[in-house]
Amino acid sequence: MPIEDAFPKPLVMVDTALFTILNEQLCLILARRKEPPFPDVLALPGGFVHIQEDADAEDAARRVIRDKIGFDAPYLEQLYTFSGNHRDPRGWSVSIAYYALVPALLLDRSQVAETFPADTLPALPFDHDRIVAKAVERLRSKATYSSLPAFLLPEVFTLNDLHCIYQQTQGIQLDKASFRHKIMEQDIIEAIPGQFRTGAHRPAQLYRLTSRALTPFERKI
Amino acid sequence: MPIEDAFPKPLVMVDTALFTILNEQLCLILARRKEPPFPDVLALPGGFVHIQEDADAEDAARRVIRDKIGFDAPYLEQLYTFSGNHRDPRGWSVSIAYYALVPALLLDRSQVAETFPADTLPALPFDHDRIVAKAVERLRSKATYSSLPAFLLPEVFTLNDLHCIYQQTQGIQLDKASFRHKIMEQDIIEAIPGQFRTGAHRPAQLYRLTSRALTPFERKI
DNA sequence: TGAATAGTGTCTTTAAGACACTATTCA
DNA sequence: TGAATAGTGTCTTAAAGACACTATTCA
Numbered sequence: 257m258p259i260e261d262a263f264p265k266p267l268v269m270v271d272t273a274l275f276t277i278l279n280e281q282l283c284l285i286l287a288r289r290k291e292p293p294f295p296d297v298l299a300l301p302g303g304f305v306h307i308q309e310d311a312d313a314e315d316a317a318r319r320v321i322r323d324k325i326g327f328d329a330p331y332l333e334q335l336y337t338f339s340g341n342h343r344d345p346r347g348w349s350v351s352i353a354y355y356a357l358v359p360a361l362l363l364d365r366s367q368v369a370e371t372f373p374a375d376t377l378p379a380l381p382f383d384h385d386r387i388v389a390k391a392v393e394r395l396r397s398k399a400t401y402s403s404l405p406a407f408l409l410p411e412v413f414t415l416n417d418l419h420c421i422y423q424q425t426q427g428i429q430l431d432k433a434s435f436r437h438k439i440m441e442q443d444i445i446e447a448i449p450g451q452f453r454t455g456a457h458r459p460a461q462l463y464r465l466t467s468r469a470l471t472p473f474e475r476k477i
Numbered sequence: 478m479p480i481e482d483a484f485p486k487p488l489v490m491v492d493t494a495l496f497t498i499l500n501e502q503l504c505l506i507l508a509r510r511k512e513p514p515f516p517d518v519l520a521l522p523g524g525f526v527h528i529q530e531d532a533d534a535e536d537a538a539r540r541v542i543r544d545k546i547g548f549d550a551p552y553l554e555q556l557y558t559f560s561g562n563h564r565d566p567r568g569w570s571v572s573i574a575y576y577a578l579v580p581a582l583l584l585d586r587s588q589v590a591e592t593f594p595a596d597t598l599p600a601l602p603f604d605h606d607r608i609v610a611k612a613v614e615r616l617r618s619k620a621t622y623s624s625l626p627a628f629l630l631p632e633v634f635t636l637n638d639l640h641c642i643y644q645q646t647q648g649i650q651l652d653k654a655s656f657r658h659k660i661m662e663q664d665i666i667e668a669i670p671g672q673f674r675t676g677a678h679r680p681a682q683l684y685r686l687t688s689r690a691l692t693p694f695e696r697k698i
Numbered sequence: 699t700g701a702a703t704a705g706t707g708t709c710t711t712t713a714a715g716a717c718a719c720t721a722t723t724c725a
Numbered sequence: 726t727g728a729a730t731a732g733t734g735t736c737t738t739a740a741a742g743a744c745a746c747t748a749t750t751c752a
Contacts, residue, residue, distance in 0.1 A: 263525045264528055266526060312560045348528035416730080431714095433718095433734085437714095454723085456728095457731080458730055635704085652741090653705085680749075696741090
């Protein structure tokens with residue numbers, strides 16, 4: 257018997273924390289479970305790794321997310337791996353958790369998703385509350401020193417939109433002038449020449465990200 | 478058939494990057510593999526998760542480390558989970574990677590460990606070079622804004638020891654006076670009253686950590 | 699006393715934060 | 726013209742970095 261078959265194998269799944277901003281609130285997308293255990297209960301979207309189908313765990317997470325919202329999330333990152341005998345009644349399990357950021361605008365078209373404010377979630381099965389806590393912590397932390405919050409916005413946005421999203425992800429007020437100075441120093445966004453959002457009052461310059469990848473800053477925003 | 482048995486399970490293992498400082502160089506502890514594949518090859522210490530024995534993956538990592546160096550590492554943290562079909566010839570596998578910091582002093586007593594400078598490692602099997610790269614990156618990053626490097630020192634040390642270890646983990650020179658000012662502001666260490674390291678010249682005040690836990694700083698060191 | 703390590707004071711430069719100011723649009 | 730949003734200039738405070746200085750021990 258090969259050595260690797262001498263050890264009973266744990267269950268291996270991925271779970272995803274999908275963030276979006278709705279009504280100026282940080283929200284999570286939950287899915288109603290179809291299978292036991294906990295059928296019909298709201299939980300983080302997730303599922304078993306399919307070793308014939310998925311190239312790796314990140315691929316499995318992408319599949320889960322596509323099944324749920326119908327498209328790929330603009331930002332996806334591995335969060336943490338949760339494991340042990342007590343987190344799932346089916347036995348010793350490993351959940352490779354991911355978090356992703358989804359602009360609310362893209363979401364409106366798909367009807368499946370149920371969103372809940374991150375600070376008033378329903379009771380979650382398994383250890384999904386631990387996963388959520390860790391995801392929120394990571395998001396808040398990276399929001400202070402990277403372009404991460406910009407992935408919650410559509411491709412084109414104003415400096416005011418960006419200012420608001422940084423405040424919402426961090427949960428604090430940021431001085432408007434200082435925020436603008438610092439963002440412009442970071443070279444993460446560029447003005448779209450001649451394009452403005454018009455509305456009730458003075459038109460606002462439109463911007464886009466200079467890079468599709470996450471950019472860390474030297475200092476906090 | 479329960480739904481969870483409908484999916485073939487991946488192999489699940491833990492791998493550990495064990496850091497220490499030897500001759501003022503950042504080093505890793507490697508183990509000679511006993512089983513196929515790659516028997517007798519140097520690799521990161523690791524092994525399958527034992528679901529009857531290990532409470533969770535971190536527990537498995539602690540077991541692997543104890544087997545290797547004979548005691549628990551003062552600092553242990555989950556690093557990243559590597560997965561996929563191509564990283565192990567035995568099939569689709571998941572490796573939950575951890576990194577740990579071990580003071581060289583403790584290490585000298587145990588004979589088993591083979592240490593290598595982190596920048597001149599031998600060729601490693603599987604994707605262990607990726608694991609090492611990620612571990613070094615994490616260590617360097619956390620060294621800039623936390624008490625992490627202190628876990629490479631014995632419990633009692635001088636400010637000069639600490640200064641050196643911060644320079645070695647970050648790979649840059651740090652001004653002595655500025656370093657001392659900033660460390661003392663962080664309240665992570667306390668002088669041991671009346672205790673000094675005597676030697677060739679002026680005796681140096683001895684210090685210890687105020688907390689056994691990692692302390693993050695507001696700003697970079 | 700001078701070589702070696704330990705430890706401190708202070709000046710300059712740079713960044714952070716606060717806040718008041720100007721600009722442009724529409725009703 | 727005044728209300729609303731957009732965008733800028735500048736002053737004060739605090740932190741970062743550089744560097745010269747003092748202190749203590751032993752040979």
